[in-house]
Amino acid sequence: xxxxxxxxxxxxxxxxxxxxxxxxxxxxxxxxxxxxxxxxxxxxxxxxxxxxxxxxxxxxxxxxxxxxxxxxxxxxxxxxxxxxxxxxxxxxxxxxxxxxxxxxxxxxxxxxxxxxxxxxxxxxxxxxxxxxxxxxxxxxxxxxxxxxxxxxxxxxxxxxxxxxxxxxxxxxxxxxxxxxxxxxxxxxxxxxxxxxxxxxxxxxx
Numbered sequence: 001x002x003x004x005x006x007x008x009x010x011x012x013x014x015x016x017x018x019x020x021x022x023x024x025x026x027x028x029x030x031x032x033x034x035x036x037x038x039x040x041x042x043x044x045x046x047x048x049x050x051x052x053x054x055x056x057x058x059x060x061x062x063x064x065x066x067x068x069x070x071x072x073x074x075x076x077x078x079x080x081x082x083x084x085x086x087x088x089x090x091x092x093x094x095x096x097x098x099x100x101x102x103x104x105x106x107x108x109x110x111x112x113x114x115x116x117x118x119x120x121x122x123x124x125x126x127x128x129x130x131x132x133x134x135x136x137x138x139x140x141x142x143x144x145x146x147x148x149x150x151x152x153x154x155x156x157x158x159x160x161x162x163x164x165x166x167x168x169x170x171x172x173x174x175x176x177x178x179x180x181x182x183x184x185x186x187x188x189x190x191x192x193x194x195x196x197x198x199x200x201x202x203x204x205x
Contacts, residue, residue: 020058020068023048027069032110035117036066036125063124066114070128073110080104088152088204090143091168091195098172099188101179108176115173133169140165153202164198 026048030039041062045052059065080100082093101108118129144161147153156164171194179185 019050019054023050023055023058023065024068024072027065028072028110029106031066031069032106032113035113036062036123037117041065066124067128069110070114070125073107074132076104076107077111087143087147087150088199091140091199094168094172094195095188095192098175098191101176101187102183105180109180112173112177112180136169137162137165140168147202147204153199153204156202164202168194168198 023044027039027044030044030047033039034043041052041055044065045055048054055065059068081097082090085093114125115129117123118125120126141161144153144156144164148156148161172191175185175187175190179187
């Protein structure tokens with residue numbers, strides 16, 4: 001393809017990608033504030049300065065837009081997660097991960113709102129949220145099992161590991177909600193305290 005023709009092809013494509021990213025960003029804010037049920041396509045379109053048809057063109061439906069929003073949330077969350085650490089070091093990094101929400105309030109607000117709504121199997125985000133929790137629990141369990149095998153903590157049975165990682169998830173979700181309600185909450189100190197107590201209870205070193 002001649003260079004000029006290729007440039008003309010890429011131009012509209014790049015514009016379309018940027019517009020799609022803009023729409024997803026606005027939808028994240030709207031769904032985070034109002035939930036999926038309360039966040040209308042009309043509101044999203046108005047804030048984006050486009051019409052309803054543009055949203056349908058890009059995402060097919062409101063459910064399709066939610067899917068795109070959750071995929072973007074997942075991508076950003078993975079970027080902010082602990083990397084290149086394992087075992088107990090993974091747990092020790094969790095306070096930093098939670099504290100990072102102070103610079104990304106919208107991501108936490110979105111997840112908290114959609115997760116509460118998605119407890120109903122009829123919700124279009126139910127499968128995504130369920131899978132996200134399953135994946136998160138498996139990740140935590142894997143790192144805790146690694147700590148057991150390395151001799152860094154006392155032996156824990158699979159059933160005990162499952163209980164521990166569910167407690168960890170509950171604490172992080174709960175602290176996230178408390179911080180959303182009261183930004184003065186010291187989320188880093190609170191999660192650090194829990195992590196230290198948990199590791200001590202496991203006989204960690």
